[in-house]
Amino acid sequence: MPAIEARRLRKTYKTTRGVFRREKVERVALRGVDLAIEPGELFGVLGPNGAGKTTMTKIFTTLLLPTSGAATVLGLDAVHDQWALRRRIGFVFGGDRGLYWRLSGLDNLRYFADLYRIPPEVTRKRIPALLERLGLAGRERDRVELYSRGMKQRLHLARGLLNDPEVLFLDEPTIGLDPVGARELRVIVRELADAGKTVFLTTHYMFEADAICDRIAVIKGGEIVAEGTPSSIKKVVQDQGVVEFEVVGMPAERVAGLRGLQGVKSVAVVDHELAQVVTIHCSSPADVMTQLGLVLDGMSLEKVSSREPTLEDAYVQLIGESS
C-alpha cells in the first residue's frame, strides 16, 4: 500500500472578484493528479509558483477538500478520516509565519503538543530531544521573534515532528532561507527519510529536488508533466544537446527563425543585463551551430557554446519557461 496516493485529484477554487458587482471566478489549481508514494520515500514535487504544490499539500494534510478525485495517506481518506489522519502526519509550510512570535520556542512546542493530544509524559521527553536534534537547545526559552530565520524554520520542523509522524509534508521549507540554512535543513530532511519517514517535499528549486529526493514529480498548471528519479527525468533531454550564445537585441522574427530550424525543440531567451542569453535545445547541436549564421545574419553573437543537457535543462523544457 502506498504511503501517499492521489487518484485523479482535482481542485477548483471558487472566489469572487470586486466589491459591488461581485463576479464569480473559478480557478483550477489541480487538474487530475495521479501519484503513488511508497513508505520511506523522499518524494519531491517540483514546479513554478502557482503550479498547485501548496494546494496538493493542503489536500493531503486535510486542510482542503478536493473538488473531485481521491487522496489517501497511510490508507486513510484525507477527506473523511481527517481526525485519525491528523494524529499520524506532520506538516511544515515554508515562510516564517505560523508561529507565536511573542511566546518562547518552548511554549510554542508545548502548546502544539497539547493540541496534538500527545500524553504529557511523552511530551516531556520528546521536546528536549527535538530541540537537541534541531540545534535549538539552549535557546528554547527565548521568544521566537528573537530567532534567526533559520532557527524559526527549524522550530517549525520541530513542531511538525512533535507527534512523531509517519508521513511528513514539507511545502517549500527552504523558501527565504540563506544558502547555509537551506542546506542544513536539507540535510535534516534527508536524514529523516533515511530514518524511515515518508517525506513529501515541494520546491521550486530544481537543484534541491535533485540533491535530496528519491523521486520527483514535475508539476505545471495543476498537472504532472513528468515523474521519476532525477536521472530518469534527465532523459527527457538525453538525446538532445544545448546551444547557447549571447546577443544584443533579439527580434521576435529571428527567434521564430531559430524555432523553425530542423531538430530544434525549444528556444529560450533570457535578458542578461543589456544582452540576451539564448538557449536552444536541439537534437543535433553541430547542425544548429552551422545554421546560426544564416538565421541571425548580421548580428554579432558572443560566447557561443554547445554542451550536454543538465537536469535544469530538462526542467526548463518541461515547464516551458521562456521570457
Next chain:
Amino acid sequence: MSLIRAGWRAFVITIRMRVISTWSYLSWLVFPMLFTIVGLYVLSSGGASSSRLVYGVLGGGLIGYWSVAYLDAGNSIQDERWSGTLEQIFATPTPIWVILFGKVCAGLVFGLVSFLPNAALAYFGFHAVLPALDPWKFVISLGVLTLSFFCIALTLAPLFALWRWAFSMLNGFELGVYILCGFMFPIAALASWAQGVAGVLAPTWAVRALYASTVMQGPHDFTLWWLAAIGLSVVYLAGAYFLYGLVEREARVSGELALA
C-alpha cells in the same frame, strides 16, 4: 482527557498573549475603568433616583464586560489569522470548537476582571445608597449573564474564523446588544419591535434580573428571568453545533483560513 488539556492550554495561551500585548490593556482595563469613572461622576452629582444611579454605575461596567467577553475571542482569532497560526491550529487533531472554547473562556475572565471595580462598587459602595441590593440575587444574575455572554461568544466565534468580513458585521452586533438588552436604560424605553428583538437575546433577561436585584420596587420574577436567559443560551448552543459543522466543512472548501 486530552481534549480537556487542549482546551485548557488554549485558554492559558490566549490569556498569556493578552497579558503580554500592551495594546489590549486598553480594551480590557483602561476603557472599562473610564466607564466606571464616568459612572462614579454621575453617582456623585447627587439628586438622581436610585434606579438612575444603578444604571449610571453598572451600565458602563456591563458594556465593558460584554464588549471584552464577546470580542476578545474574535480579536484573538483575527490575530491568529495574521500570524498564520489559524490554519496550523485548525489542522491539529483538536476540533476547533475546543480551542475556541478556551479562547472564549479567556475573554470572559478578562471581561470579569474589567467588571470587578463596578461589581465591588455595587457591593460595598452602594450598600449605603442602595440598601435593597440583594447580594445572592445579584451574584446569581451575574452568573446567568456570564453564561449568556459565553454562549453568544462561543456560537459566533466560528464565524470570525471562517469569514474575515464577519469581523466588522459582528462588531455592529456588539453595539446592538448594548442598546437592545437594556445595559444603559430599561428596555421599556425602546420601540415595541425592538423590545421583541430584545426578548430573544438572553442577556436582556439576565441584565433585567441584575438590575432588579439592586432596587426594591417590584414586581420581580427572578426565577422566570433567569430561566429565560438560560433557556435562550441553550438554544444558541444548538445553533453553535450547526455553525461549527459548517466551519469544519466550509474552511476546507475555500482555504480561507490561510489568507492574511
